[in-house]
Amino acid sequence: MSTTRKHTALPKAQILIEALPWLVRHNGKTVVIKFGGNAMIDEDLKAAFAQDVVFLHQAGLKPVVVHGGGPQISAALDKHGIVSEFKAGLRVTTEDAMDVVRMVLAGQVQRELVGLLNQHGPLAVGLTGEDAHTITATRHQPEIDGELVDIGRVGEITAIDTGAIEALLADGRIPVVSSIARSQDDHHVYNVNADTAAAALAAALGAETLMVLTDVEGLYEDWPNSDEVISRLTASQLEKLLPELSSGMVPKMEGCLHAVRGGVTTARVIDGRVQHSILLEIFTDEGIGTMVVPDGQGDS
Numbered sequence: 001m002s003t004t005r006k007h008t009a010l011p012k013a014q015i016l017i018e019a020l021p022w023l024v025r026h027n028g029k030t031v032v033i034k035f036g037g038n039a040m041i042d043e044d045l046k047a048a049f050a051q052d053v054v055f056l057h058q059a060g061l062k063p064v065v066v067h068g069g070g071p072q073i074s075a076a077l078d079k080h081g082i083v084s085e086f087k088a089g090l091r092v093t094t095e096d097a098m099d100v101v102r103m104v105l106a107g108q109v110q111r112e113l114v115g116l117l118n119q120h121g122p123l124a125v126g127l128t129g130e131d132a133h134t135i136t137a138t139r140h141q142p143e144i145d146g147e148l149v150d151i152g153r154v155g156e157i158t159a160i161d162t163g164a165i166e167a168l169l170a171d172g173r174i175p176v177v178s179s180i181a182r183s184q185d186d187h188h189v190y191n192v193n194a195d196t197a198a199a200a201l202a203a204a205l206g207a208e209t210l211m212v213l214t215d216v217e218g219l220y221e222d223w224p225n226s227d228e229v230i231s232r233l234t235a236s237q238l239e240k241l242l243p244e245l246s247s248g249m250v251p252k253m254e255g256c257l258h259a260v261r262g263g264v265t266t267a268r269v270i271d272g273r274v275q276h277s278i279l280l281e282i283f284t285d286e287g288i289g290t291m292v293v294p295d296g297q298g299d300s
């Protein structure tokens, strides 16, 4: 009886031992994880996400969560009868819409993730970019067809102050950041794309890894015609590809490029619909999505 028990437990020990080189490699490293609104599709996935993040924390890494909430904001704007449209991949954000964006991101999505993480202990602390000047922005005016367009309260990041996040990490907490910024010029709050915020934070924190969880397998080579995922590309290869990309992939891949050029060792876009995709990506060799690396690393 006891012999049988020993044998059945053996594969579990094997799995733990296989993870050892990755545990050693990542120990003490900061990992910024962006959890996209489109990947938060069901309760099981959200709970598995929280487990993975807590696992990283307990394994000696320093995870920082930056969350999105695009679909959740759209639903709330609909409920309030506020029409919502996107220009250059960004939500046109009127003053009324900004109130809803802030309410949904900081009051709903962030609270839910903090709650899920804290089921495992007193770990997560939520903040927005407004707190302690974490994210400062100015009004962003994208150029569309050669003209600067007003898209309201959408922010372009001008400065990151990592002090509050670093203090939380030093205290053994998991920061959960909503992508809202404050402007120093007009003191208004601004809506920042969550991919852009995650990438800027990853670079400013000197993170080892930026991981972007979304609702596709990674960057498709010829989207929407084929489901061939690009598994690895260098910063320069990505830069050449950028003009061909569309919709939600634009801020994601621009963010990955910014992060890697800013000193982050790898930026990855992975499928948030796969349970425990974070663990697969960090603790095994089977990278499951798209990995962006600095130039000079495997650009053959």
Ligand SMILES: Nc1ncnc2c1ncn2[C@@H]1O[C@H](COP(=O)(O)OP(=O)(O)O)[C@@H](O)[C@H]1O
Residues within 6 Å of the ligand: 035, 036, 037, 038, 039, 068, 069, 070, 195, 213, 214, 215, 216, 218, 219, 220, 221, 222, 223, 245, 246, 247, 248, 249
């Ligand atoms: N080349 C591409 N590869 C993969 N997805 C792409 C590509 N180009 C555009 N997309 C679109 O980008 C979407 C992901 O971005 P987005 O909807 O903003 O997600 P999230 O809420 O996770 O930030 C995908 O669902 C897909 O529709």
Ligand SMILES: CC(=O)N[C@@H](CCC(=O)OP(=O)(O)O)C(=O)O
Residues within 6 Å of the ligand: 035, 036, 037, 038, 067, 068, 069, 070, 071, 073, 089, 090, 091, 101, 154, 155, 179, 191, 192, 193, 194, 195
């Ligand atoms: C300016 C802008 O577009 N902000 C985004 C912020 C949320 C976000 O980025 O959420 P996802 O990551 O789920 O797309 C928005 O209002 O939808």
